[in-house]
Amino acid sequence: xxxxxxxxxxxxxxxxxxxxxxxxxxxxxxxxxxxxxxxxxxxxxxxxxxxxxxx
Numbered sequence: 001x002x003x004x005x006x007x008x009x010x011x012x013x014x015x016x017x018x019x020x021x022x023x024x025x026x027x028x029x030x031x032x033x034x035x036x037x038x039x040x041x042x043x044x045x046x047x048x049x050x051x052x053x054x055x
Contacts, residue, residue: 025037
């Protein structure tokens with residue numbers, strides 16, 4: 001397995017770990033709680049802060 005294949009597998013593993021963490025954090029939330037959770041995460045996201053607001 002070369003370095004590029006290792007990175008692909010690591011990316012998939014990381015994505016699954018992140019998804020599982022979010023699922024555990026939000027599994028008992030109602031819609032309002034989930035909406036606040038997402039809003040808070042987006043406010044703290046460096047990716048979103050770097051994007052111009054188009055809405």
